[in-house]
Amino acid sequence: MAAARQSEFEGVRMAGTALTTGTVARRLGVAPTTLRSWERRYGIGPADREQGRHRRWSPTDVGRVEEMCRLTALGVPPAEAARAALHEAKAEIPRPRRGGDSGALSLGNVRQECRGLARAAVRLDAPAVETQLATTVGEYGYTTGWEEVMAPALHAIGRKWASSGERYVEVEHLLSWHVSSALRRAPGAAPKDPAAPTPAGPVLLTCVPGEQHTLPLEALVAVLGERHVPTRMFGAALPAEALYEAVRRTGPSAVVLWAHSRNTADRALVRLITETEWGMRGARTHPAVLVAGPGWSPGAGTYGPGVERLTGLRTAANRIESLFAA
Incomplete structure (x- = not known):
């Protein structure tokens, strides 16, 4: 039976706790408007409501809407899923299209x-x-x-x-x-004290040429923004020549090179950026070069002196923040 089956709501059912519509929506991954629409169209919703108060979902109510979510995720039409959930019966599940x-x-x-x-x-x-x-x-x-x-x-x-x-x-x-x-x-980065000068150049982040997987790098940019570290994000597959020019023009404190695949992890690019200089004659400087992503071999030292390999979002953000503040 839908209301009795084991699930992440079992503790709620055992305790008999009544939940708000917002809480049920968040836990099931359903928009509150969707729950209200299902109640209006199919009668799937909280059974009781005290006068002058918001509706509360009982364990039985939650079990029914959870069963409807399970069935619709498998491709059962909403009306059919609602009938099955309301009658606490198993709907006929469509045959999978493949294997x-x-x-x-x-x-x-x-x-x-x-x-x-x-x-x-x-x-x-x-x-x-x-x-x-x-x-x-x-x-x-x-x-x-x-x-x-x-x-x-x-x-x-x-x-x-x-x-x-x-x-x-x-x-x-x-x-x-x-x-x-x-x-x-995510909030844009700014110096923690707006009146104070930026202590170092921004952090440049880019996927290496041929690399299209940007989401982990976008997550790192978001976390650095929360920490007020200025960044320049170039996204997917930036050509080597363009990255070289960006480094010379911005004078970054660090450059992060993301490679999801070993086929795109380019040692020559690492050497190029490591050797890139900017600044006045006699006071030239280089960026810190950080490689990230599963495409790079664990031994980052093999990519040249001073090259570091980042592992994990939290540790990567900590390391970059320390380089920016140095």
């Missing part, structure tokens, strides 16, 4: 917000994805929000796409676009 794909995402032990975000993405519910991302950033900030909500959801959908033929490409594209939009809404 036994069940539609389930393997998320493991993750935050409720991650499950909600992934479910909303699978349903292609863009308003719910936006709401979930805004709530995540508001509650946890960009570092924890990326590491524990956005990245696990993206990885789970990517794995599903890889194992399901051409299915879920649209889900990955939708989620990636909204995550990118959320990351770019």
Whole structure:
């Protein structure tokens, strides 16, 4: 039965706690307007409401809407899913289009917000994805929000796409676009004291030539913005000559080179940027060069003296912040 099945709401059901519409929406990854629409159209909603108070969702109410979310994520039409959930019966699940794909995402032990975000993405519910991302950033900030909500959801959908033929490409594209939009809404960096001069040049961040995977780099830019570290983000596949000119023109404190694949990790580019100089004759300086992403070999020292390899968003931001403040 839908109301009795094991789920992340089991603790709520055991305690008999009544939840607000907003709380249920966040945990399930459904926009509050979607819940209200389902209630209006299909009768899926809280059964009781005290006079003059907002509706509260009982454990049984939550079980029904959770079952409806599960079924619609598998492709069951909303009206049919609602009938099944209201009658606490199993709907006839459409046969998978390819090789036994069940539609389930393997998320493991993750935050409720991650499950909600992934479910909303699978349903292609863009308003719910936006709401979930805004709530995540508001509650946890960009570092924890990326590491524990956005990245696990993206990885789970990517794995599903890889194992399901051409299915879920649209889900990955939708989620990636909204995550990118959320990351770019991070506050712009400024000196902590607006009257004080900037202590060092900005940090340049770019994907190496041929590299298109920008989201981890966008997350790093967002976190550095929270920490008031000025950045210049060049995005995907910046040509080597263009990066060289950007380094000479901006005099950066550090340059971060992102490579997702070993095929794009370019040692020659690392050497070029390491040797790039700027400044007055007799007082020339070089940028700190940092390589990031799974495309680079673990031993960053093999790329030249002083080259460092960044691992993990939090440690990368800490290191860059220390270089900027030095």
